[in-house]
Structure formats: C-alpha cells, structure tokens
Amino acid sequence: MYILYGGNATRALGPQMVLEEGGLPYELRDVDIRAGEHRRQAFLEVNPAGYVPALATPQGDVLHEAAAIMLYLADRHGLTDLAPAIDDPRRGVFLGKLFYFTNDVQPSLKRAYYPRRYALRDADVDAVGAQSEAMALERWRVLEDWLAGNGPYHLGERFSLLDLHMSMWAAYGFRQPGDLLDDLPASRRLFDLVRARPVSGPMLQTLMETIGTWRARRS
Secondary structure: OEEEEEOOOOOOHHHHHHHHHOOOOEEEEEOOHHHOHHHOHHHHOOOOOOOOOEEEOOOOOEEEOHHHHHHHHHHHOOOOOOOOOOOOOOHHHHHHHHHHHHHHHHHHHHHHHOHHHOOOOHHHHHHHHHHHHHHHHHHHHHHHHHHHHHOOEOEEOEOOHHHHHHHHHHHHOOOOOOHHHOOOHHHHHHHHHHHOOOOHHHHHHHHHHHHHHHHHHHO
C-alpha cells in the first residue's frame, strides 16, 4: 500500500486524485504545514526536502514533487486513461505541457503566494506579489491559448492527469478559490469539467472550501 503524506489542502491533492481515479490502495497521513510539521525532524526523515506531498511506495522508496508522483503512479500502474503510454503519439505533447506548467507557470504562482520569501525589504512585498501574479497569468496564457484551440482538455477530447494538475493549482486562486480563471475561459471550461468528475470533482470542491475558510479567517 502507498502512504501519501500531505492532506490539509496541500498539493498532495494531485497525487491523491490519481490514486483515487486509478483505484489504487493508499493511506493518507496528514501533515499540518500551517503548524510547520513539514519542517520538523519527524517529517524531514521522510522527505529531507521538507515539502509535501511525499509518497512512500510499497518498495520502500519515498518520492516527492506532486507532478512527478502523479506521472509515476500512472506509468507504474498502466493508467493510460490518465497518461499516454510511452509509445503513444500523444506522449510528447503530454510531457511538454506537464513540464511547461511545473517549470514555468508554477514558480510564478509560488512567488505570488509567498511574496515575502522573495522580497528583500518589507516595503517590496506587495510589488513582488503583484508582479508574480502578472507573470503567472502571462505564462498560464500559453496553455489557455492551447486549450482554446485544442481543448477542452490538454489532449483534446481525451482527459488526462494534466487536467487534474492544472485544476488543482487553479483551485487555490489568488484571493478567492479559482479566481485566477476569471479571464481564462478555456481553462475555466476545463476546470468545470474536472469538477464534474465523480471521483476527483468532490475532492477539488473540498479543497476550494478549505482554502476559502482559511482565507476568511485571515481577513
């Protein structure tokens, strides 16, 4: 059985959706990142990088990075409804879009969520956040244009874990869950399709509700 570390509205949702969609047995172990549990020794012994998600495999390996875990699970268990097989002509497009999001869009989103980490002065925090939001949307629009011309999913009419991965990030939004999709109609359409899925949809909805509650308490 797999052990997935995360929960509590973390990016562990991506791997968890793949586990659920694939019908794979797993145990979810919550890690409270708001309480700093991901930086405590007990978790660092699981993942020295100090981030969630982490996935302990039945073979004894511990994997990290959400997108990598999602791809590993799909390939390891032959979930070709979630990831094209290696000899599938669509594999190249699939990998290109996945790596583009993780390498180009995701870093800007992280800076937008945690601008204080990247500002040299307190006075610059708001400017760093605003600039990071703008950059994230600019880079996201590359995928928006792709979806507008080739959608509704990243692979046309074919659903894949790409759609789960993007939807997970979209759910966080900037100030409200999902608000970064306000001017991205093709991405919004994809997001709504994922929310309508019987397995992943309720999980995505729970994530949005949790994030909304957290932000309401902070305001």
